[in-house]
Amino acid sequence: MKPFKRKCPYCNTYSTIKDDNFHQSVTYLTIENASKDKSLYNEFIVCPNPDCNKYTLTAYIFDTKYTYTGNRYEYVDGKLLKEWNLIPNSQAQVFPDYIPKPLITDYEEACSIKELSPKASATLSRRCLQGMIRDFWKISKPRLVDEINAIEDKVDPLTWKSIDAIRKIGNIGAHMEKDINLIIDVDPNEAQMLIELIELLFNEWYINRFEREERLNKIIGISKSKEVDKAEKK
Ligand SMILES: [Zn+2]
Structure with missing residues (x-):
């Protein structure tokens, strides 16, 4: 092979x-x-x-x-x-447990049901996307489309482009303004694109924030131990 x-x-x-x-x-x-x-x-x-x-x-x-x-x-x-x-x-990736459990559960279920029912998968992904915007950006509006619009000036431009691109796809786009629990007809490719968007946002938002905080805390830790060293040498 x-x-x-x-x-x-x-x-x-x-x-x-x-x-x-x-x-x-x-x-x-x-x-x-x-x-x-x-x-x-x-x-x-x-x-x-x-x-x-x-x-x-x-x-x-x-x-x-x-x-x-x-x-x-x-x-x-x-x-x-x-x-x-x-x-x-399922092809679900394993994400760290500092990402809220309900988001991970929606994502994993969206992956596992993608082939069998793209509709159900897309519904779970949209719910996951809404959950992420509410948890991460603390923005809560009745419609997903309003929540997405509200983060436009907060997120990195490239990330915004990928969210925006998904909104323009067929039925997903056509139903963004509807209730997230409304089941819409999508094909497996559309369901897959939503899953990939969720994976991208887990990385861009939660994992980046965590790793950034970890790096900063490390630097603060180093500078603190240097201060202690200095104080002890005096
Ligand atoms: Zn491995």
Whole structure:
């Protein structure tokens, strides 16, 4: 297999996956049936980061055809029909626990239900977005659209652009002014974009603030210990 780059869903580190950390097996559906031959792949990947070392299991099903390929007959895969993240059972990233629990729960559920019900996923993501604006920016208005407008001059311009871009997408945009609990029809791509926005904002807002405070406290700590040193030398 060709080595590929991948982000581990447990520890969020990027690494190159080679043969040592990868195992794949395939089985074929060859019984005559209404929708022709299929191939099913099971794929194990073990995270090469020694501090993590956890495994993921994914399954893929393809259309396949027993075909003559020049010198022999073999199965040649066609279209990918479905893909399942079995372990962990969603692509949700692990975020630190200083992010409020209800936000993390909405985010994780939005990820886990994305394929099955993009509508439900988008509803959870919008609720999560509203929860974040209320918690982080202490802004609370009846409609999500008003809350988003109220943070325009507070957030970093690039972050604002990504929030604004989401508002312009199809049904998500069309229903921003409605109640967040209203269920709207979206496709899995739109649901995915909302999830990525939530991930971006967790990073931009909560994680940046935490790391900034940590750095500043470290500097304050160093300067305090220097003062103590000075005082002791006197
Ligand atoms: Zn890992």
